[in-house]
Amino acid sequence: MSEKNLPVKADDGDHGAVEVAEPIADPGLEPHEYRIQDIDPKAADRVERQVATMFTLAGLLSLGACVAYFAIPRDATLVFGPLSGNANNMTLGLTLGLALFLIGAGAIQWAKKLMVDTEVVEYRHDANSSPEQKADIIGGFQEGVAESGFTRRKLIRRSLLGAMGLLGLPAIVLLRDLGPLPGRALYNTIWAKGIRVVNDVTDRPIKPSDLIVGQLVNAAPANLAPLQEESAVEYQNAKAKAAVIVVRIKPSEIRTQAGRENWGVDGILCYSKICTHVGCPISLYEQTTHHVLCPCHQSTFDLADSAKVVFGPAARPLPQLPLAVDSEGYLVAQSGFTEPVGPSFWERG
Structure with a gap:
């Protein structure tokens, strides 16, 4: 150890002398080593052709994905042994x-073999940049673009x-898998006049006497x-729109909207279970506030x-x-419902 870096003894007051080492001198940057691509233009051109390939x-694989999407049957199966x-x-x-x-590998090859790799040192500075520093940043960006080739x-x-x-x-082609445009799908459900309200779990029809004040039940139409048995897809689509909640409230606590005086039965009300914000199912009920x-x-x-x-963000009841x-x-x-169910959307009147 050189004399410059020998430990120095100091007194901390309570524990006597302690050894404090001198800081190590900044070794600086090692000499820059040039790559073969920096010296030989033919080697640089060879790497350029590799990256371009x-x-x-x-790009050809992206086109192949589009072709495969339409050309290969949806029910076709590939078998590789087991x-x-x-x-x-x-x-x-x-x-x-x-x-x-390939895009990622090409970008890495480009950066490692062709872009300038000279080591630089950047000292810490205040977060707020001066106009001169901003000009330097823009200049550095433009210089980086030039050095990247x-x-x-x-x-x-x-x-x-x-x-790219x-x-x-x-991505555009795969949008087809999102399904058909909704059109007027949210305007109609399978609810209709005379359809019984059944418990969503047991499928049992509900009588007014089955509900007590303060109770909320998840329900569905009996024709769901x-x-x-006919179609799992149709079943899920119908259930997603027709799900309802049935709640019983003291009639004296209900504030009935004009024109809906006969929409309830002894304080029993029924609402869509689908939130009018983005369509989440809801049933978290607070009995005392009726919320x-x-x-x-x-x-x-x-x-x-x-x-x-x-x-909250919902725009309508x-x-x-x-x-x-x-x-x-x-x-x-x-x-049936007299207005569209589900989330608000621009086509709704």
Whole structure:
């Protein structure tokens, strides 16, 4: 150890002398080592062709994903020994995965082999930049663009832009899998005049005597269950729109909206279970306030006051289903919903 870095003894007062080492001198930056691409133009051109090839293959794979989406049947299966899978999904995964990999690998190869790699030192400075510093930043950015060779190496630039542009095509094509546009799908449910209200879990019809004041029950239309045997898709679509909550409140505490005087039965009211914000299912009920809360974004509705919004981002009340009692004493719908159910949307009047 040199004399400059020998420990120095100091007295801390309570524990006697302690050894304090001198700071190590800044070793500085090592001499820069040039790469073969920095010296040999042919080597640099060879790397440029490699990177451009990766970007070009990525673009071709993106096109291949679009072709595969339409050309391969949705029910086709690929078998690899004991393994098997949907041919359409596997082809899309492989082509898009390889396209993204090649773009990433090409970018890494470009950065490591062609971009300037000179070591630099940047000292700490205040967070607020002066006009001179801002000008330096812009200049540094422009210098970085020049050093990257993006403007000078046309082959890399064109192949990268082509690959990135083509990579967006599969995303557009795959939008088809989001399903058909909703159109007027939210305007109608399977609720209709005379349809019984059944418990969502047991499918048993509900009588007014089954409910006590303060109780809330998740319910559904009686004509929903048969759809499950016909088509699982139709069943789920119908259930997503027709789900309701049934609540019993003291009649004296209900503030009835004009025109809805006969929509309840002895304080029993029925509302859509689907939040009018973004469509989350709701049933978190507070008996004392008659408020029901959406767990997604905390929209709160007052069931005693036509399910009006009292808090949160929802823009309109929960749609109410008018109720009546049939000849056997079960709760039934007077009609379907008189307004669209579910989240608010721009086509709704």
